[in-house]
Amino acid sequence: MDFYFGLIQIIGVHTLLGLSAYCVLLTGQVSLAQAGFFAIGAYVAGMLTVIAQWPLVPALGVSALVAGATACAVGFPALRVKGLMLVVATVAFGEAVRLFFFNFTYQVQAGNIRLGPHGGEGFRQIRYFPENGWTTLDVMLFIWAVVALVMAGLWWLNRSRAGAVLRAVGEDELAAQSTGINITAVKISAMTVGGVIAGIGGGIFAHYTTHIEHVQFGVVLATFAIAYPILGGLSNVFGTLLAVIFIQGFLIEGLRFMGDWRNLLFGGLIVLAMNVRPRGLLDAGAMLALKRLFFSRKERSDA
Amino acid sequence: MLDLQAVSKHFGGVRAVDGVDLTVARGQILGLIGPNGSGKSTIVNLICGLFPLTSGRIVYNGADIADLPPHARVTMGIARTFQNIRLFGQLTVWQNLWVAQNSSEQRKQNFLKRWLGGSRSAREEIDRTLEFFDLAHKRDELAGNLAFGEQRRLEFARALSAKPALLLLDEPAAGMNAEEIDQLDGRIRRMRQDGITVLLIEHHVELVMSVADRIAVLNFGQKIAEGTPAAVQANPVVREAYLGTAAAA
Numbered sequence: 001m002d003f004y005f006g007l008i009q010i011i012g013v014h015t016l017l018g019l020s021a022y023c024v025l026l027t028g029q030v031s032l033a034q035a036g037f038f039a040i041g042a043y044v045a046g047m048l049t050v051i052a053q054w055p056l057v058p059a060l061g062v063s064a065l066v067a068g069a070t071a072c073a074v075g076f077p078a079l080r081v082k083g084l085m086l087v088v089a090t091v092a093f094g095e096a097v098r099l100f101f102f103n104f105t106y107q108v109q110a111g112n113i114r115l116g117p118h119g120g121e122g123f124r125q126i127r128y129f130p131e132n133g134w135t136t137l138d139v140m141l142f143i144w145a146v147v148a149l150v151m152a153g154l155w156w157l158n159r160s161r162a163g164a165v166l167r168a169v170g171e172d173e174l175a176a177q178s179t180g181i182n183i184t185a186v187k188i189s190a191m192t193v194g195g196v197i198a199g200i201g202g203g204i205f206a207h208y209t210t211h212i213e214h215v216q217f218g219v220v221l222a223t224f225a226i227a228y229p230i231l232g233g234l235s236n237v238f239g240t241l242l243a244v245i246f247i248q249g250f251l252i253e254g255l256r257f258m259g260d261w262r263n264l265l266f267g268g269l270i271v272l273a274m275n276v277r278p279r280g281l282l283d284a285g286a287m288l289a290l291k292r293l294f295f296s297r298k299e300r301s302d303a
Numbered sequence: 304m305l306d307l308q309a310v311s312k313h314f315g316g317v318r319a320v321d322g323v324d325l326t327v328a329r330g331q332i333l334g335l336i337g338p339n340g341s342g343k344s345t346i347v348n349l350i351c352g353l354f355p356l357t358s359g360r361i362v363y364n365g366a367d368i369a370d371l372p373p374h375a376r377v378t379m380g381i382a383r384t385f386q387n388i389r390l391f392g393q394l395t396v397w398q399n400l401w402v403a404q405n406s407s408e409q410r411k412q413n414f415l416k417r418w419l420g421g422s423r424s425a426r427e428e429i430d431r432t433l434e435f436f437d438l439a440h441k442r443d444e445l446a447g448n449l450a451f452g453e454q455r456r457l458e459f460a461r462a463l464s465a466k467p468a469l470l471l472l473d474e475p476a477a478g479m480n481a482e483e484i485d486q487l488d489g490r491i492r493r494m495r496q497d498g499i500t501v502l503l504i505e506h507h508v509e510l511v512m513s514v515a516d517r518i519a520v521l522n523f524g525q526k527i528a529e530g531t532p533a534a535v536q537a538n539p540v541v542r543e544a545y546l547g548t549a550a551a552a
Contacts (some may be wrong), residue, residue: 161401165402167391170392172389174353177372178353179464180403180465252510
């Protein structure tokens, strides 16, 4: 059972990572910096609970703020460039963050062991959950409570004017400017919100793995972050969740029996999915069909 | 209200707009005509700030706006439509107007109200505008799914959503049939009644002659004539630009 709980935890954390990229992607920007914000969240939250002995929730709050502030600061120079140049700029930022943590050492003595990030060896003993007696089930429920909260927030944002403005910028920057939208401000706001969500995700990640190191936050993770919303579709937040379940649950865990052939099939299936559903697994058409299904049922039960 | 002073825009060696002076008086409809490639759309893009001037000044209500970004100009009351329609196709008709509520007055709303739900008056305004453009029954359709004529109307409606004082219409009649042009004619006149100043760029000569108070003619990036519709129509230089020297002789 713990295996499945663990898998559901992974899916939850990766959903947060995917949603952080989703926010930025709504404005039409492809950012590979999300893994960097995720890393910042992980290290900040880990240091707060381990070294400063903070409880988890305020630690996550601070990691969200730090990652969000970093995203905002990175947004100003990075969002002046577009398309491939932005991809290159954000990859560079992500790598800079990773290499920072590769070199970053800050440890304190606690009894006969030293705690805290230790450069290339990583940050071990982030033992908040076991020390406070959380079971795997508790952790899973906590993660999903956070995921549900973030998803509800984004769902609500989507229906607001802010959501419409994000999509307008994503669709046609020139038209958006010409209708009076300050596109730089909109893109930086989206980047900041994305940073906040990645920071929370990273903070949770650090605590359930108990051991983080720089290699976990490389380009591969950044690619996953952006792949989820692209594969899932941008029409709403459930697309990203569906894509995470598809990739983490089915492609990575479900195909484990195939051994080394798995990776080959993994790439092939993503290409296939993108070809069959070019606007994402859960596109506007699929949503409409679901809505009809739901509403026609309701009418029938009314009658 | 709007004053272009010796405005030039060069793209490399091409002088798309070359030392044009143009004045749009408050409450007036100024028609801007000229053969293809004469620089009409470039002038609209310069007034909106989509690209920087090579030289000259753009003065709006007494202030030089040449260095302001496009969105700031909309807030000051300058809105436009596009020659090739540029709606937000994945947003609904209603949302297209919603995102465009960016006048200085609309910006003063409570921050949360403005970005989340929108005030009742803002919502009613959208409904009224849709009614005026005969689009109320399409409010929840995706803009990308509308017919061509409806898309043109929606673009016009979106431009009005920011409550402009100056409206730049870039070939609003392109691709419209006679009946639609007739309705457009009526709507442009209505704009003037409501106190909106209009700069109308149009190929459809009848429409321009019918609604414009004054007409300016461009050719090869330069202004070659300006005056009342009748005077412009009779001007030999204009005839030459449109029809060639033989016909003018």
